[in-house]
Amino acid sequence: MLAFIRKYSKGESVGHNPRPALHHPTLETVLVTAVLHALSDETRLSIVRTLHAEPDGRACGTFPVNVAPSTLSHHFKVLREAGLIRQEDRGTQRWTMLRVREVDARFPGFLDAVIAATEVASVRF
Amino acid sequence: MLAFIRKYSKGESVGHNPRPALHHPTLETVLVTAVLHALSDETRLSIVRTLHAEPDGRACGTFPVNVAPSTLSHHFKVLREAGLIRQEDRGTQRWTMLRVREVDARFPGFLDAVIAATEVASVRF
Numbered sequence: 001m002l003a004f005i006r007k008y009s010k011g012e013s014v015g016h017n018p019r020p021a022l023h024h025p026t027l028e029t030v031l032v033t034a035v036l037h038a039l040s041d042e043t044r045l046s047i048v049r050t051l052h053a054e055p056d057g058r059a060c061g062t063f064p065v066n067v068a069p070s071t072l073s074h075h076f077k078v079l080r081e082a083g084l085i086r087q088e089d090r091g092t093q094r095w096t097m098l099r100v101r102e103v104d105a106r107f108p109g110f111l112d113a114v115i116a117a118t119e120v121a122s123v124r125f
Numbered sequence: 126m127l128a129f130i131r132k133y134s135k136g137e138s139v140g141h142n143p144r145p146a147l148h149h150p151t152l153e154t155v156l157v158t159a160v161l162h163a164l165s166d167e168t169r170l171s172i173v174r175t176l177h178a179e180p181d182g183r184a185c186g187t188f189p190v191n192v193a194p195s196t197l198s199h200h201f202k203v204l205r206e207a208g209l210i211r212q213e214d215r216g217t218q219r220w221t222m223l224r225v226r227e228v229d230a231r232f233p234g235f236l237d238a239v240i241a242a243t244e245v246a247s248v249r250f
C-alpha cells in the first residue's frame with residue numbers, strides 16, 4: 001500500500017511519471033491556420049505574450065490569466081498542438097516555454113508581428 | 126406592378142439599392158483576436174491571399190474557392206467585420222478588395238508575415 005501511495009503521489013521520485021507524455025509536433029507539420037486559430041483567443045494570446053517576454057519560460061500555476069485550471073489546460077493543449085509552446089515536467093511543476101526560435105525559423109516575422117499587433121489592438125493587455 | 130418589378134429587379138437603376146448597406150469597421154475598433162480568427166480558416170485565408178495578389182479587387186463570383194454561395198457569403202462577412210476586406214456593389218456585381226494599406230498601417234508587417242506563412246505551411250495553396 002505504501003509503495004502504491006509512493007508511486008502515485010505527486011512529486012514522488014520513483015522513476016515513473018504518471019502524467020502522459022506530451023506531444024510536441026515539429027513546426028513543419030503544423031498548418032498556418034492551426035497557428036492562427038491558436039492565437040485567435042484572448043487568453044491564449046495573453047499566454048503567448050507573457051511567454052514572449054520570458055525566454056526561460058514559466059511554471060504553470062503562475063500565468064496571469066483568470067480562467068479555471070481545466071480551461072487553462074485546454075488552452076495549453078491548443079497552443080502545444082499548434083507548435084507554439086513546449087511543456088515539460090520538472091519535479092512537481094510543469095514548465096511552459098514559447099518555441100520562439102522554431103516558430104521564427106518556420107514563419108519569419110510572424111510572431112513579432114502578432115505580438116506587436118496585440119500592443120495596439122487589444123482591450124485586455 | 127411594373128414599377129414594383131423595376132424597383133426590385135437586380136441591377137435596375139432606380140435610385141434604390143435593395144441590398145442592405147455593408148458595415149466596414151475602422152481598423153482602430155477591430156481586435157487582433159478578431160483578425161486572427163478571420164484568418165484561421167483555410168477558405169478565408171485563400172480569399173485574402175487571392176486579393177493580396179490583386180490590388181484592384183475581384184468580383185464575387187470569381188474567387189477560386191470550392192464552397193456554396195451562402196458559405197462564401199458568411200466568409201466575406203467575417204473578413205469584412207475583421208476589417209480585412211472592403212466590398213462595394215457596382216451595378217449587378219459585388220466587388221471585394223483587401224484593405225491592405227489600412228491593415229498595414231494598423232498592424233505593421235502582420236499581413237505580409239501571414240501571407241508569407243501561407244506559402245510554407247498550407248496544404249491547399
